[in-house]
Amino acid sequence: MNQKNLQKGRGAQQNVPNRFLRHVYEMREDFMEFCRIEGENPDSNKTEYIPVFPKTIVNKVDSPDVGMMYSMNPYQGCEHGCVYCYARNAHEYWGYSAGLDFERKILVKKQAPALLEAKLKSKSWKAETIVLSGNTDCYQPAEKKFEITRKCLEIFLKYRHPVGIITKNALILRDLDLLSELTQHQLVGVNISVTSLSEKTRRVLEPRTASIQKRLKTIKMLSENKIPVNAMLAPMIPGINSHELLKLSKAVADHGALSFGFTVVRLNGAIGQIFTDWIRKALPDRAEKVLHLIQECHGGSINDSRFGVRNRGEGQVAKQIHDMAKLAKQRYFKDKKFPALRKDLHRQFKDGQMRLF
Template identity: 40%
Template sequence: MPDRDDESNNEAQWIVAPLKGRKGRGAVTNMQGRYELQTREVFDDGWSDCNDETTGQGETADETAADESAAAWKTQVIEERAKTILSRNSSPDLPFGVSLNPYRGCEHGCIYCFARPTHSYLGLSPGLDFESRIFAKVNAPELLRRELASPSYRPESIALGINTDAYQPCERELKLTRRVLEVLHECQHPVGLITKSALIERDIDLLSDMASKRLASVAVTITTLDPTIARTLEPRAAAPARRLRTIRTLTDAGIPVGVSIAPVIPFVTEPDLERILAAVAEAGVISAGFIVLRLPWEVGPLFRQWLQAHFPDRAQRVMNRIQDMRGGKDYDAAFGTRMKGEGLWAELIQRRFDIAVERLGIGRRVTRFTSLDNSRFRRPLHVPAAVGKTHGNQLDLFGNTE
């Protein structure tokens, strides 16, 4: 019989493998969505521990595995023809009632993204699938034109890019957001945009003209000024310094810009709060707002994995503070508190924000939807024929690698 030391060594081979971040990706794993019927579990069977062995081609086994992992999560952009394009909400926490999202999934890979759980409805993972399997609503401009042409339509400011960034990398080629803006520009329809991407500068010609008529405003999200943290927190979004330049560029073009400091993560991005406000004030923003970290559904375990991979020394401390602001839970979806939290820590963050914006002379709204002009709206002249919904055709134009 094996001695006790041998038994311990054998058992040690079957422990769960330590979590590691993936280059260019926010999620650490591809955890299953809540609607999947089968359960999967990752474990270390001992064969991955071969750091000193080479593959015979000058690479270690770890390097080869990393290359294979990169290939496995190469970005795919999948064509989708939607039935409708405008979403409506009556939430008292949101400054808009109508939104439009040209894409599902987002390659920016922000680990905290509240839209991650929507990939579960597609039978995909809110983890790596969400940031590598992107669905492009290729008929979005045509659907919008049909919607605006309806005799029953009444103009109301549209929020563009709320669930997933309308200027994520594939927009550079697809130009769906550009075409949506062209429809809104033609119809003199008000729009508010929120983004982390410098690609929005491409559309300054449309946005500047609309802004001159009180038809457009922009909010730029800045979570941290630390590029090292940003590289893992939101790996394929523009770097913090680049976003500050974007704010200045848009402001110089006459476009009103606000900043969304979201999310505020205790002990990770929270120390940056005042510095962010000072930096964006210098860049020219006219308004600001913040949102405390939200962890609905699968975002909670995904964020915990991210903490263990990148901030193991403070992971429990971070979660303790989050729970302090959420009534002892990871997340509380109650209206009125889900965006800002509650309790002493939430009050402290609010107080720090209030003092800073007052000192810097910044307004309190992220976007000025209420000040945009609905009276200029005119219905489109050309209306396309109705189209149905199909999806699943992968576009071969895209293959962003690690």
């Protein structure tokens, strides 16, 4: 891997234009050369935390193939910097770029716990699993500073409401006390994302995420505490990590995962440009091969917007991935089952304490 020209600690290597904005900000080569001569840094590459004030926090998920009905995002943008992340496009709605802005301008919703509590107390609300987070990682580095996710878990526990969690950060173990209590009432399920068993691949693909060993240990510790874990082996990128699917599924099963899911990578919206630029800099020797393999999974395009097909892919390359997944489930998950979460407890706790009458 030739990482000499990569921005340290970042996935995207540029700020692609925002499709909703008329003007484009561009850093010209002559300006960067001037900065070099003057000994100045044209780009500090620092992360910025920006408070935002939404009126609601729980989102209805309309996409029929995502696998969740409701989600909430304490943060927008994600410092993990996964170059393939589908959530990057959402940053454009906030007026930022899906590229480096997504990793460096983190929008923080400090009133998320209060908004969540108001939602769960609403007379019209009927309990359905709410997923933290459908868009960005609720345990990204910002959570160490703001602890919004932990406060939301306290609300879920107070109102005995089911919650799902998706993360690739070992920081989730900080909240083992709350997760254990939620588990006692069958109210929580955790999805840990594990994309590769290779640290080299992980570092270049997901530069600010927890190491693979930390993620596997996280699965093990959660499982030992009876907290159900589903492993997300996603996305599968042909030519980069798809050949690891069998080994990945065995590793997560050995560490206690009860099930696994996967998707075939698709590079929707601005992510196509971001990924293409990244792979030609990070993996120049195999860039064109990988891009062609991705195209084979999506009818000749690197993107696919068709519900039911976009995350599964089609064609021979995608079929090979699905065949491996089928074999993995038969071999390593035959007698395992991820439990359903309870939705019947919440009604008794709508006012914050159990109703006696």
